[in-house]
Amino acid sequence: MKSLPVKNLIRKPGRTAALMLLTAFLALAVFGGSLVVLSLRQGLNSLEARLGADIIVVPSEAQSKVSFQNMFLQGTTGAFYMDAENLKRVREIEGVEKAAPQIFLASLKADCCSVKIQVIGFDPQADFTVQPWIAQSYARELGEMDVVVGCKVEAGVGEILRIYDQRCKVVGRLAATGTGLDTAVYCNLDTIRLLLQAAEEKGVSHKVTSDSAADQVSAIYVKVKVGYDVGRVNTAIQGHTRKASAVRTRSMITDVSDSLAGISRTVTGLIGAVWVLAFLILLIAFAMIIRERRREFAVLRLAGMSRRMLSGLILRETALCSLLGGVLGVCAAALLAFPFATLIETALGLPYLTPDLRTVALLAAAAVAAAGIVGSLASAGAAWRLSRVDPGTILREGA
Amino acid sequence: MLKAENVGKMYFRKSGQANYFYPVRDVSLTLTPGAVTVLTGRSGSGKTTLLHLLAGLLTPSEGKVYWDGTDLYSLPDAALSRLRNEKIGVIPQGRSAVDTLTVLENVQLPAALYRRRMPDAAPWLASLGIGHLAQARPAELSGGELRRVAIARALASEPEVILADEPTGDLDDENTERVLRIFRQAAQAGKAVFLVTHELDALRYADFAYRMENGCMTPCETQMK
Structure with a gap:
């Protein structure tokens, strides 16, 4: 039943939107942050050249x-x-x-x-x-x-x-x-x-x-x-x-390079902090959602779904939701980063040159993939634990 | 066919005087094709646990459950799941509809899981009085309607065994009668039907009747219609 994950996402819009927002936040941080750091590096290289x-x-x-x-x-x-x-x-x-x-x-x-x-x-x-x-x-x-x-x-x-x-x-x-x-x-x-x-x-x-x-x-x-x-x-x-x-000129570039290194470290640190925080929130969110849906999953098991099929269903659902959230986050970051490039450049006071389209596309794809992987990883543990429990035990708890 | 031999289930308790208890102990039972077997008993007597053991949903602590001579719980999970999907129709207690699917999709769920030909659910829904709700979502249904969706799902995939846990729990007298008649007809069509119920009326449809008390099962007099 390939369409079941899609139906689950579409027919529970509130739950889907909440999870998508979380992963969107992740992708926004990684894509937006990386884009700024890359643009600064590109600007520095351009200045040197x-x-x-x-x-x-x-x-x-x-x-x-x-x-x-x-x-x-x-x-x-x-x-x-x-x-x-x-x-x-x-x-x-x-x-x-x-x-x-x-x-x-x-x-x-x-x-x-x-x-x-x-x-x-x-x-x-x-x-x-x-x-x-x-x-x-x-x-x-x-x-x-x-x-x-x-x-x-x-x-x-x-x-x-x-x-x-x-x-x-x-x-x-x-x-x-x-x-x-x-x-x-x-x-x-x-x-x-x-x-x-x-x-x-x-x-x-x-x-x-x-x-x-x-x-x-x-x-x-x-x-x-x-x-x-x-x-x-x-x-x-x-x-x-x-x-x-x-x-x-090297010393001039070095001054800029030092400022850039500082900004890069800060941005990278912020991205890391956002990722750790968002991953923990996703872990808790997926654990709670899967717990809330234990009975639904037990019903699928009694209808003949195997452990493997159930884990696959949960992973497909979370991966899809996380990927969509990733796309949303990348779009939001692009909407902020591109029109406000001049503002960012002025605020940082450093050379700022947006990378070419191919690099931006690769970065966007990497951010979306990362969001999908993190979302799937966050749900994998809960899905595995759930699949180990006898459906009879779950039905008994919820009866 | 489905057969339990000296099955028992033990649970550990986190508190209390004893640190474990047996909801089911040393039960042997054979579900005969073409017969309705009714199990009654008080709440907490172990009826539901026994049904889950028979359905391959709960690993027994002792004893074995056989399907045509094969130990059900020796099968790999994929094979056991497929066997349950094709041969055993389970009607669990309480809500058992998948909320994101329509009534029709819920009824066709077992076939959809293994991409089998979709059963014609309409006659089953009609015979249970919920034909007009095929496109409704579970959230729009009453408790009684949801019970009948679960019954339709178990019957529509034409399993060889039907295991029903309090199938008439949320139903009025008229619908209770209707459902019990349908189970009787299923048995007449060659299926083995196992009903766990408080409803003493069900005994009128039983070929075999048992009573559960403190995890032990004893035969009781049947009142076949």
Whole structure:
């Protein structure tokens, strides 16, 4: 009688709903928690890949204000400048393979600008960090007033972005990185210098260190030659540059990685606690339900159901109920995790990149399967104990 | 056929003066095809325990129960369950319907368990006066109607032996008479019928009658109709 477990579930909706909620809670915890941890890991990997340099040289003030790190992690806008002479000095240091400058500009939330964003100008001839990513969405060279936007900038390809009343044409959109770089706009050095000039004309002071915009940079991305110690090169840069700090990207990643490890431990601990608690509740719930249904099961035995068939019936029923609860929990977690991804990212202040669909599907399947297994395990003991009792004894108790 | 030889059942008590008691002791009984055997006795005399022992539902502490010469309790659980399903129709005391099934599904349950051809339950339900309740759920039925569902379930699968525990317990006089007549007809059709009852009226339908007292069974005079 294959349909009996289904009938038992459908025709006792209150009991079924209560059990489903318990397993849904389990699946929600495991799927939601794992998704957050995975997204944070993915975000960290993405940040590491996107930075693409061994050392970043920034003005000392940027380092002390922590604005530099926030730009990458949380997408806060900022602008800081140092003498472009530093670029020449860095290139002369032994062990430096490549050094690429970038110039930052923050647009305003005002009439002159479409949106408040971070504008990053790079040198296409020297760059080795931005272009590989831009090439994925825009294969040609960026022209004057052409920009490529991060995935969170609300502007489509072909649209015009107004920055300090200058019309910039969006020629490409970058894929998501889960970092603050998703809210940035990229252009070449000629464009950024025009924009800097326009900003000056609007009276926006950028605390430039030189009279000419051509003599200043915001950051220098450094790639160290193979075989050279990054720490030593970093120290050498520190000694040869003026009013600048050299930051090893690894140390920046390590800071984020440490925060992530802490969050991972907390989330994993919470998932574990939820599982233990939910498993205990399920054990008690199934034991109580099976006890309440002892007479019904004894009737099935007197009608000719064997111990094995009865255990199978109970396990099929609980597995089905737990799997349905698992699906419900995964759906609930997805409804919370996906639409509120930005909120989670902001709250945690860490790079957050949702894994691809295949990984999410695998995670969901694992969470549903885990809920089904835990539900079945929780009922297995009670089912086995029940099947060992003579039906006559049960009928005598309940008569 | 079904035969008990010196069966007894002992239970341990958790409290009280003696730490064990025998609801049934040293009972021998053969259920004859084509005959109605009635067992009467006071509450707690061991009637239900004996019926469960005969049905293969309760392992005896001593003695044996045979089905066509095979010790019932030596069979593996799967074989014993199948034998009970096919050969023995049990009507237990009290509520015995599966709540999540309709009346019709309850009656067809034994056949459905082993995917046998579904018996035509309608004539049985009609003869017991509950034909109109085929699609009702047990929660919608009265105690008397539920008793008749249990009786229909035991009869519809055409078993060779019918073991009924207080089958007329919740029934009015008219339905009691109707049910006893149906058991009589079943016996006439070649089945062995064993009735455990307080109802002395049942003795009128008995071919053999016994009385149970303190776990011991003694024959008593029959009043066959």
